[in-house]
Amino acid sequence: MFAALGLLVAGVVVLETVRHRAERIQAQLRPVEVQSRVFGALPRQAWQWQPRPLEEKAVREALGRRGRTALVALPGARGAGKSQLAAGYARWCLDQGYDLVAWINAESGPVSELAALAAHLGLPGVAEMAPEQAAAAVCRWLERDGRARRLLVFDNVDDPDVLHGYVPSAGSTKVLITTNRREFMTMAGIAVVEVGMFSPAEAREFLARATGLDPAGDGARLGEQLGWLPLGLAQAAAFIARTGISYAEYARLLQRQDLNETLRQQAGADHPGVLKATQLSLTGLAETDHSGDAARLLRVLSLLSPDGVSRDLLVQAEPQLGLHSGVWPAVSTLVTASLVTLGGVAQAAAYGEDRRVVAVHRLTALVVRHEARKPPGDDQKAALDTAAGLLDALTERFPGDQVALRRDELDELAAHLDAVLGHTDEPSPLLLAQANWIAGLLEQAGDLTRALPLFEQTLANRERLLGAEHPDTLTSRNNLAGAYKSAGRLNEAIALYEQTLADRERLLGDEHPSTLTSRNNLAYAYRSAGRLDEAIALYEQTLAVCERVLGAEHRNTLTSRNNLAGAYKSAGRLNEAIALYEQTLADRERVLGAEHPDTLTSQIDLASAYVSAGRLNEALALHEQSLAVCERVLGDEHPSTLTSRNNLASAYESAGRLNEALALFEQTLADRERLLGDEHPSTLTSRNNLAGAYESAGRLVEAIALYVQTLADRERLLGDEHPSTLTSRNNLAYAYRSAGRLDEAIALHQQTLADRERLLGTEHPDTLTSRNNLADAYKSAGRLNEAIALHQQTLPGRPSQKAH
Incomplete structure (x- = not known):
């Protein structure tokens, strides 16, 4: 009978799992109401836009008639105007009433922005998916409904392989790819519209309209000198229009520019005229920008992420830029000179409010950095210092408790930091401090894949530049150990903690606060590794020093006592643990107040010990009290409130009050998914806990489904x-x-x-x-x-x- 019952349960589980999966996939493929027809930062039309009727016609013909999918690549050299051609077609699609125009910046891969598109579209189940799954779900959705009119643009693809699996192959979606890679020319299934230089006729038309001068003769010769590249012609036309000189005078100025051969090789372009035109445009800034604001801003922008910097961040950091007249007059000057571009308005839900992006073309940025490094190199150093100050201001304002809600801002900060670090061999102490801080935010967000390399890089830089015994180096070693511990790499964490503790004891003494911190951290790592005797010995030593040096009521002493109680609890010494927890709670209530975060921590820890000791009534009373205080003082959505609610739910489960436990677990999971994201460690913990409560309630099908999902996520993420x-x-x-x-x-x-x-x-x-x-x-x-x-x-x- 029991065997038959087991088979029946197993069959039900399998059927339910298949049914849920089928329902989820079907839900993803149902039509959704598109909240906005535009997704992503659609580039604005360039200054003095030059129509390119042959290429524009070829694009429309390659994409074909309505009702069928089409895949078209626009290969061409950097600066040839590929993105502008694609953006022009996108605007035409909007004028034609397309249901959706999505612009994906794909230089670093399309997954993250496709996942944001899935959220923008409101596809069912996206909140529970990994980014790769959400990106694939969008592609499936785009392949449905042959009557819909949709355009998907992958801009600036640097590696064809990154698009594999993320390009719709059925339905009616039109796909445009801009790239400087020639491989697309021979790939099966892709129509190619090569974007070359301006034709002589297009160049003459552009120069005439932009400068007001007849381009015959000298204008044509200038076009030849610049290789007919749109980027170079735009910079030349902007310079001529601003200064009023002739084409011949501009050509003579261009010839005087000193172009280092190394710069040409780095640029990866056979257009020295274009690089010289950028040099000349930089020289010409001084004539219209007497304050120097535009040139200073341009040097800073050239060090930041090539994807551009959002308007919001520039405004926040404006005081650190040291500009006399503010950011936007300087940006306007640079736009007029064709040295920066303004991106369109980003309307992706993941970005929060709309934002504008200021970007420097990669070739332009290369020349700017080359010029700034010329002896004595003061301009480059000043720009690096300003960039570090900008990051310092932005990280200082970044609220750590909102890291999951502001991931797009954090990701942009990390991209800028990575770019700036890539442009200097000797990062300043301030820049290294920003690297350490951003790595900590990434760790807090549960993104250890990016946090660990940044911690490692920061430690290596500090050891090289500051020395192995500098306080900042010791801090980096401690932080990297903490990240290793978070990643479950306990042996590496313990080795670094032991090294840091030994150094701090030798350099600072046994009683220095940093030494006590290191001893506490090592003890915690020992406890996590099950080395409880060593952990307890260190905790007892730390507590004794704190009591002697700081006093019995110092906040650090109370923390140390609480930590020792936790180690006793892990070792099964519940009576000693409870006695210390009760003493610490009483002291914190008296010294810090009943509503201090440390006091709430003591209440939660004591309640947990009561649960372990079977004193459930006392545990529930404490958990209910701490949750009420958290909700009143911190608010319903504070991370500590969510933790308190989770702990109360666990206590209800232990007491057999399953209905109350389930309600709280479900509420906490929903809040964490909304506030922290699907992949945050706390969200995974909530999902695991809810699964356990379902199991306790006999709802095995739901429990197993959640356990399977949580295990898969933890294997992938951790x-x-x-x-x-x-x-x-x-x-x-x-x-x-x-x-x-x-x-x-x-x-x-x-x-x-x-x-x-x-x-x-x-x-x-x-x-x-x-x-x-x-x-x-x-x-x-x-x-x-x-x-x-x-x-x-x-x-x-x-x-x-x-x-x-």
Whole structure:
């Protein structure tokens, strides 16, 4: 009977999983109401736009008639006007009443912006997807409905492979690709409209309209000198129109420009005339920009991300730019000189409010940096210092508790930092401080993939430039250790923490605050690795020093006492833990007040210890009290409030009050998904906890679905060996066992036990839990000899469990 019941449950689980997946895919393919017909930063029409009727006609013909998909590439040299040609077609599509025009900046790959497009369209289920899944969902949606009129532009594609899997191949969507890569010329299924230089006739027409001068003769010779490249002609025309000189005079000035051969090689272009035209435009700025504002701003912009800087960030950092007349007069001067471009209005939901983007063409930026580095090089140094100050102002204003809500701003800051670091061999201490800060924000956002390399780079730079014993270097080593710990790389974390502690003890002394911080951090890493005796010894040592040096009521002393209580709790010394927690809570209430964040932490920690000791009524009272204070003082959406709500839900679950637990877990998960994003570690924790509550309530189908999703996300985001990944694997195995899927349960328990023994050691509490869980699974499967052997090995025994 039990075997039959197990098979029935397993069958139901499979059917429900398939049904949910099918419903999700169908929902993604249903029509959605497009809130805005434009997505992305559509470039504005260039100054004195020159129509290119042959290319424009070829694009329209290649994209074909309404009702069928089409894929067209626009290859051409940098500065040839590919993006302007694509933007012109996009505007034509809007005039023709297209349902959607989406502009994707694809230089670094299309995934992130396609995922933002999915959110903009409101595709069902996108909030639960990884960026790659959301990008694929958009492509599936674009392949539906042959009557819709849609244009998708991938701008500035630098690697054809990044588009694989993200280009609609059916339906009626038109796709345009701008690129400087020639590979697109021979790829199957792609129509090619090559964007070359202006024809002599187009160049003469452009020069005549832009300058008001007859281009015959000298104008034609100037076009030849500039290789007929639109970017060079635009800069020349802007200079001539501003100064009133003739084509011949401009050509003579151009010849006097000194073009270093190294600059030509770096530019990767066979148009020295264009580079010289940029040099001449820079020289000419002084005649119309007596304050020097435009030139100073241009040098800073040339150091920032080539994708451009958003208007919002420029306005925020305006005081740090040191401009006499403000940002926008300087930007206007640069636009008039064709040295920068203004992007269109970004209307993607992920970007928040609309924003304008100021960008410097890559060739232009190269010349600007080359000129600024000329001896004595003061201009380059000043620009780097200003860029560091700009980043300093922006990071100082960035609210750390809103990092998940402002990911687009954080991503832009990280892109600017990466660009600036790439333009200097000796980053200043201020710039390294910004790198350390931005890495910390990325870690806080759960983006360890980007945070870890930045922490590592910052530490290497500080060791090289400041020395291995500089305080900032020690801080970097400590921060990198913390990031390794967050990533589950405990051995590397402990090695760095040990090195930092030894250095601080030697350089600063045993009682310096930074030394005490290092000792506390190392103790916490030992505790995470299951080395509880070492952790407790360090915590006890730290507490003794704090009490002697700082006093029994100092905030750091109270924190140290709370940490020691946590180590006692992990070691199963509950009476000692509870006594310390109660003492710390009483002291914090008296010294800091009942509503101080540290006091709330003490309440939560004591309540958790009460739960472990089976004192559930006391635990619930404390959790309910702390949640009420958090909601009143911090607000319903503060991260600490969400944590408090999660903890109360866990206590309700432990007390068997499952309906109340489920309601709170569901509310917390929804809030974290909305406020922190689907991939934040706290969101994954909430999803895991809700799955556990579903399991406790006997709702195994829902529990298993959430456990499977959480495990997949943690494996992808944190790696196979992260402690949280191992917890998810253990929990899914436990749920499989409850559902009678014993083979799957045993396989996962075996894998988890092997990983925990290898990573944490044979005596770590989590390892003991895994050994006991596997023994119970063997017992359920009738493999009694194996079960008994494992239980004897685990003595004095631990209860099998799933983990929150």
